Amino acid sequence: MTETAKSSYYPIEFTIGEGKTDYEKYLSTVQLLTLQKPLEERVSPEELLFQVTHQTSELWMKQIQWDLDRILAFLPEQQLWQACRSFRLVNSMLKLLTAGVDQMGEHLSIQEYQKIRTALGQGSGMESPGFNRLLAYPTKLWTVFEGVLQHRQVDLKDIYRQYEQHPDLHTLAECYMDYDDLFHKWRTHHFDLVMRTIGVEANSLKGIPTKVLQRAVIERCFPQLLAVRNEITNESGLAYGGDPLDESSEEPPT
Ligand code: HEM
Known part of the structure; x- marks a missing residue:
């Protein structure tokens, strides 16, 4: 027009x-x-929302990838401030991705989605080129982070324990933590979207039970950052007389 x-x-x-x-x-x-599909080819009045949400997500993931590549280049040069700056942008884009899935969950009617599905063939979000590229980053990002720690001869726990002595490293570690947290949030919100749109006791277009997404939801990008928190909390607990964690028991203490 x-x-x-x-x-x-x-x-x-x-x-x-x-x-x-x-x-x-x-x-x-x-x-x-x-x-985007022209009006005459759309199978539902809500199909444009579906297509635009996915297309904009792919664009944001392209931009995220670009900034993650910059972080991978900054950190071996000890350019921490620049890396944190890119991380802040990446993390704000992850929030936009999550806002996109939330919006779709709130506005797409489940009956209209059943029509849209007929146009998707065997298409699956698992085939998202942007998302698949993003899955390759955590290992590379962690390697350059460890390089920085080695260069500064400090270990992860010290960054948190003596954070005032390592403000730049602490800020960087928290950018990593934010990324992990926000990536995890996207997956959780996407799972909620699937649950309210098609249910999690159904098969996807690939014939995969939608429940399998639950497994991915618990994966973390940087489990080391969660482990160090457990370590610090358990050590602090012991220092003020708490019981050591009984790893063999899954039952809450009585
Ligand atoms: C009505 C909306 C949506 C439904 C019903 C839906 C459904 C699903 C289902 C059932 C899966 C599991 C894989 C499969 O068997 O297909 C999946 C995975 C996935 N979807 Fe969606 N999805 C929706 C919206 C979105 C949006 C907006 C995005 C944004 C890019 C997206 C990206 C993905 C990705 C990246 C995966 C792989 C996730 C992972 O490995 O954790 N989906 N989706």
């Missing part, structure tokens, strides 16, 4: 929507806005 430009903005013979303005050229809006 094209709209004639208001003369106050464009006194010349431009029409907005034809890709002729600098704004449209720079953003490739003509191509971008034809990447």
Whole structure:
């Protein structure tokens, strides 16, 4: 759809929507806005929301990947401030991804989703190129973090125990923790979305029980950061007379 430009903005013979303005050229809006199914091919009035949410998620994941690559380059050069800056951006984009799944959960009607499913073939979020690339990052990110610790000759627990002596390392470690937390939140919220849209006692389009997502939900990017918290808490507990953790028991103490 094209709209004639208001003369106050464009006194010349431009029409907005034809890709002729600098704004449209720079953003490739003509191509971008034809990447969604045209009205006549949509199987549901809610299909546009479904497609746009997935497409914008792929774009944000592309941007996240770019900034994670920058972090991988900054840290071996001991550029901690720059790495933290990229991490803050990455972490705010993870929040946007989570807002996207929340929005879809709140607004997509389950009956309309049953129609949209018919158009998806055997498509699955597991085939998301952006998400699959992101899954490769935690190992690489942890390796460069360990490199920084070695360079500074300090171990993880000291960063937390003596955080005032290592403010930059503590801030960096907390950026990693935020990433882990926010990635985990995306997975949890996505699981909630699946639960309220198709249920978790059903099969996905790949014929996989949707319950399998539950397994991925408990995975963490940087389990070392959770382990160090357990260690510190257990040590502090002992220092003020608490009982050591009985790892053999899953029962709460009576
Ligand atoms: C109505 C909305 C949605 C439903 C019903 C849904 C359903 C599912 C299901 C059943 C799975 C398990 C794999 C399979 O068998 O297909 C899955 C995985 C996945 N979906 Fe969705 N999804 C929805 C929205 C989204 C959105 C908006 C994204 C954003 C990119 C997304 C990305 C993913 C990813 C990345 C996985 C793999 C997750 C992992 O390994 O933890 N999904 N989805």
